[in-house]
Amino acid sequence: MRRTEAVVIGGGQAGLAMSRCLTQGGIDHVVLERGRVAERWRSERWDSLRLLSPNWQSRLPGFRYQGPDPDGYMRMPEVVGFLERYARSFAAPVEESTTVLAVEAGAGVYRVTTDRGAWEAPSVVIATGHCDVPVVPEIARLLPDDVVQLVPTRYRNPRQLPAGGVLVVGASASGVQLADEIHASGRPVTLAVGRHTRLPRVYRGRDILWWLDAMGVFDESADDVSDITASRRQPSLQLVGRPDHATLDLPMLEGRGVRLVGRALRAERDRVFFADDLVAHTVAADARLARLIQRIDIFAARTGLEAEVEPPEPFRPFLWPRPAPTEIDLRDEGIRSVVWATGFRREYPWLKLPVLDARGEIRHEGGVTPAPGLYVIGLYFLRRRKSSFLDGVGRDAMELTAHLATHLRRAA
Numbered sequence: 001m002r003r004t005e006a007v008v009i010g011g012g013q014a015g016l017a018m019s020r021c022l023t024q025g026g027i028d029h030v031v032l033e034r035g036r037v038a039e040r041w042r043s044e045r046w047d048s049l050r051l052l053s054p055n056w057q058s059r060l061p062g063f064r065y066q067g068p069d070p071d072g073y074m075r076m077p078e079v080v081g082f083l084e085r086y087a088r089s090f091a092a093p094v095e096e097s098t099t100v101l102a103v104e105a106g107a108g109v110y111r112v113t114t115d116r117g118a119w120e121a122p123s124v125v126i127a128t129g130h131c132d133v134p135v136v137p138e139i140a141r142l143l144p145d146d147v148v149q150l151v152p153t154r155y156r157n158p159r160q161l162p163a164g165g166v167l168v169v170g171a172s173a174s175g176v177q178l179a180d181e182i183h184a185s186g187r188p189v190t191l192a193v194g195r196h197t198r199l200p201r202v203y204r205g206r207d208i209l210w211w212l213d214a215m216g217v218f219d220e221s222a223d224d225v226s227d228i229t230a231s232r233r234q235p236s237l238q239l240v241g242r243p244d245h246a247t248l249d250l251p252m253l254e255g256r257g258v259r260l261v262g263r264a265l266r267a268e269r270d271r272v273f274f275a276d277d278l279v280a281h282t283v284a285a286d287a288r289l290a291r292l293i294q295r296i297d298i299f300a301a302r303t304g305l306e307a308e309v310e311p312p313e314p315f316r317p318f319l320w321p322r323p324a325p326t327e328i329d330l331r332d333e334g335i336r337s338v339v340w341a342t343g344f345r346r347e348y349p350w351l352k353l354p355v356l357d358a359r360g361e362i363r364h365e366g367g368v369t370p371a372p373g374l375y376v377i378g379l380y381f382l383r384r385r386k387s388s389f390l391d392g393v394g395r396d397a398m399e400l401t402a403h404l405a406t407h408l409r410r411a412a
């Protein structure tokens with residue numbers, strides 16, 4: 001049994017940011033990582049993926065992107081290198097290849113059991129990631145056995161897929177990127193679209209994330225939104241990071257020949273049924289985008305940015321997608337694989353403490369759980385909208401470290 005003041009579970013950006021702040025605060029700790037540092041960026045992302053956020057937005061406590069291409073988007077090996085350098089920059093006490101099997105309450109301390117021994121500490125920080133387990137809808141089980149099914153964390157490139165058509169379900173960042181890539185490989189792609197957030201990559205000459213950053217959208221906290229639960233369930237942004245800064249949205253995909261359909265509802269063997277809601281979702285996404293663009297223009301005018309940025313660009317709504325079928329027969333259409341890009345959920349089978357809600361999510365207020373000394377970091381909109389991003393987790397780590405330090409003083 002080894003003892004320390006804080007055990008951090010997970011060696012991604014959230015665990016490392018926490019470790020940097022604990023180091024800064026002189027708090028003895030260990031980071032337990034079942035794989036290697038930045039494991040999910042190494043082994044759960046597809047080959048062509050680049051960051052969606054521009055490189056300058058890779059900012060962690062005491063560390064930031066300083067490479068030659070601040071406006072570009074890092075490839076996965078570069079992100080891994082970035083996080084490895086971060087860990088080395090403060091000699092993060094990471095124990096790699098160490099899987100946490102149980103976190104239990106002991107006498108005034110937590111007992112953390114791993115496959116390589118146990119730890120005891122008065123505080124524990126869970127940093128096992130918001131994008132933990134891919135969500136696969138129930139209908140997946142109803143599809144015929146000879147249809148290949150994949151989730152984005154297992155997808156690498158189109159060569160993995162059998163010849164024939166592909167159904168991609170989900171049109172947020174992962175879904176639109178995979179639909180585009182698979183279509184470009186010469187396979188007919190059908191994309192099932194639900195609620196989504198359409199965005200241009202660049203507006204008025206600036207990256208759309210630059211605008212959101214400048215306007216303080218990413219800094220919005222739970223107090224700034226009317227319904228934090230709804231905000232936490234928002235779909236990811238429909239964006240791709242490419243050297244040419246291209247936009248990737250539904251009009252573009254449809255123009256290239258990707259067939260769009262509504263939300264996948266149910267399946268009966270080879271037949272898959274879709275909601276008749278494609279138009280409703282695209283209209284709603286356009287309305288949200290139109291409001292955002294108007295907000296950007298007002299912001300530019302109010303802050304005197306007009307002179308620095310390009311003139312307003314006309315907004316082009318997705319006028320009318322082609323009529324979408326509400327039923328397709330996979331066999332008749334030669335569709336041999338389905339990719340479920342339907343988001344992520346989180347699993348904590350090792351967490352033996354009464355802090356999970358009915359959905360299995362950790363109950364918390366800004367990362368502070370009801371169990372004294374137990375924290376969670378890295379979840380979407382944990383303390384503010386950017387909490388799960390490379391650019392946002394740092395501030396949360398600083399604030400949670402301050403809370404944790406107070407807990408340690410009290411516990412002592």
Ligand SMILES: Cc1cc2nc3c(=O)[nH]c(=O)nc-3n(C[C@H](O)[C@H](O)[C@H](O)COP(=O)(O)OP(=O)(O)OC[C@H]3O[C@@H](n4cnc5c(N)ncnc54)[C@H](O)[C@@H]3O)c2cc1C
Pocket residue numbers: 009010011012013014015032033034035036037038039040041045049050051052053098099100101127128129130131132174350377378379388389390391
């Ligand atoms: C496809 C995709 C693209 C993204 N692009 C961007 C982007 O461009 N910009 C941006 O800012 N954000 C992006 N994100 C969001 C976010 O930055 C990533 O999800 C990032 O990986 C989150 O870091 P994290 O440290 O919170 O969690 P993770 O990176 O998921 O790290 C959690 C770590 O915990 C470890 N772990 C889990 N369970 C255990 C256990 N029981 N014991 C020990 N270790 C355990 C895992 O191995 C993992 O290394 C993207 C996410 C996805 C899915």
